[in-house]
Amino acid sequence: MYRTKTCGELRLSDAGTEVTLAGWVQRSRKMGGMTFVDLRDRYGITQLVFNEADNRALCEEANKLGREYCVQVKGRVSERQSKNPNMDTGDIEIIVSALTVLSPSLTPPFTIEDNTDGGDDIRMKYRYLDIRRAAVRKNLELRHRMTILIRNFLDSRQFMEVETPILIGSTPEGARDFVVPSRMNPGQFYALPQSPQTLKQLLMVAGVDRYFQIAKCFRDEDLRADRQPEFTQIDCEMSFVEQEDVLNIFEDMARHLFKEIRGVELPPLERMKWHDAMRRYGSDKPDVRFGMEFVELKEAFAGKGAFSVFDEAAYIGGICVPGCADYSRKQLNELTDFVKRPQVGAKGLVFIKYQADGTVKSSIDKFYSPEVLAEIKQTMGAKDGDLVLILSGDNANKTRVQLCSLRLEMGDRLGLRDKNVFKCLWIVDFPLFEWSDEEQRLMATHHPFTMPNPDDLPLLDEHPEQVRAVAYDFVCNGIEVGGGSLRIHDTRLQEKMFEVLGFTPERAEAQFGFLMNAFKYGAPPHAGLAFGLDRFVSILAGLDSIRDCIAFPKNNSGRDVMLDAPGPIDQKQLDELQLKLVESPLS
Secondary structure, three states, rough: OOOOOOOOOOOOOHHOOOOEEEEEEEEEEEEEEEEEEEEEEOEEEEEEEOOOOOOOHHHHHHHHOOOOOOOEEEEEEEOOOOOOOOOOOEEEEEHHHEEEEEEEEOOOOOOOOOOOOOHHHHHHOOOOHOOHHHHHHHHHHHHHHHHHHHHHHHHOOOEEEEOOOOEEEEOOOOOOEEEOOOOOOOOEEEEEOOOOHHHHHHHHHHOOEEEEEEEEEEEEOOEOOOOOOOEEEEEEEEOOOHHHHHHHHHHHHHHHHHHHOOOOOOOOOEEEEEEHHHHHHHOOOOOOOOOOOOOHHHHHHHOOOOOOOOOOEEEEEEEEEEOOOOHHHHHHHHHHHHOOOOOOOOOOOOOEEEOOOOEEEOOOOOEEEEEHHHHHHHHHHOOOOOOEEEEEEHHHHHHHHHHHHHHHHHHHEEEEEOOOOOOOEEEEEEEEEEEEEOOOOEEEOOOOOEEHHHHHHHHHHHHHHEEOOEEEEEOEEEEEEEEEEEEEOOOOHHHHHHOOOOOOOOOOHHHHHHHHHOOOOOOEEEEEEEHHHHHHHHHOOOOHHHHHHHHOOOOOOOOOOOOOOOOOOEEEEEEHOOOOOOOOOOO
């Protein structure tokens, strides 16, 4: 046997027993005639003792061990004289009687410690070493535990796990597909699924009734902290349900996960309409752990001064930052620079400081009287000592989004976005369509299979932009964790949706004819939802990036630096696929 115990399970009650351990050398220390080695495996660390007085040759062997050597030891469990309360095994040590080097190791490129000296790039290149660190491994263990809890919960609610294909047809409506050439069908391509959307709807037509899958999904889009080119969804679909049924079940599932993983009792979740979320927070995924709700000020300033920026603005909005009237000019300039960054895009920032002594200082006090600024104080609900920050612009939604960035920045500066505090809510009543500047047409806000609000069906012909969707997003701490909708199950209504989206009947048939034909065979009313597993785990683990809870993530350029992928393929493979590479004009 390579081992009889792990490096994390021995306790004082095991003293006197003979054990065999195997693992990696964390560190070693020579002190006089004794050598101490910390042996690590997935389960913990155990201290090994080699005594020169007992066995000089064995001690000399131990002194040759380097970091990350993979070894096996045999010995007797003994009570430690100098106990370590910071280790689970800190009351014992192993008096080693035999040592076998199973595999030597080069000096690792970074320390395998929680506080490592390795940067992101080097750790991603040697990810198999990075995972040896407890700080990384515990995220993968949390992910594992969550998937077990999810499967058990959904199984208890009669959901059936069904695997859907990875090689499917391309559906360009949405994010970009990853495409896969077919050798047996030259000139034709599969796509990797952005989600199993149409397949799970077909399962509802098939009478599966309740489906789920821990599904791999792929989107060829620009990356950021909460995006990867491949990601995992908790994908679900249900038949014979309405919105309230879906929200109740998956709110229960979220409540179960928060309780089991973090010991947090989620209260009944607020249902906030999309329009209200945008008006109050400038975001359809608002962080409600703190206040600073938007106050619209267009009417408050109208006709009361001679400030052309406000007079010509379509929207003026402000936030009240409690207790920050003592902000210095330097701090206010930093905030102005922040909102002017290309990522935010505002032209400038207006501030009003309602100081603790009752005086007022503002960047617009030469345009507005003290009486007007006092009215603004009342409108904003500000108190002495508070700071009011104001943005304006000629596009209301765009300015609200800019103000949202400023609000979140102030939340960060004031420490109001505590990762150990969880505020979740549902966003409902989304617009069914949104305008795409790139496509110069209406696009489906979620996807083209989303059910329009029945009350808004008469608007589909003349005012589709006003139609609401029966759709919902689960938001936690300002992050969209999941979302879904009621689906269209009527062929004629689905055809109408494609028409509004600019599909010709021929294009709709070519891309989605299989689904529309299926609906002709007694399609049940159905709805679904998908949670982003990576995002959900990262929130519960308190991480800043989903990369840290994925075993082998891609970097910000979408590259796997460990496998050096993507990369070129052999000419023989290209020939088999009947593909030719077009040389870039920049190469």
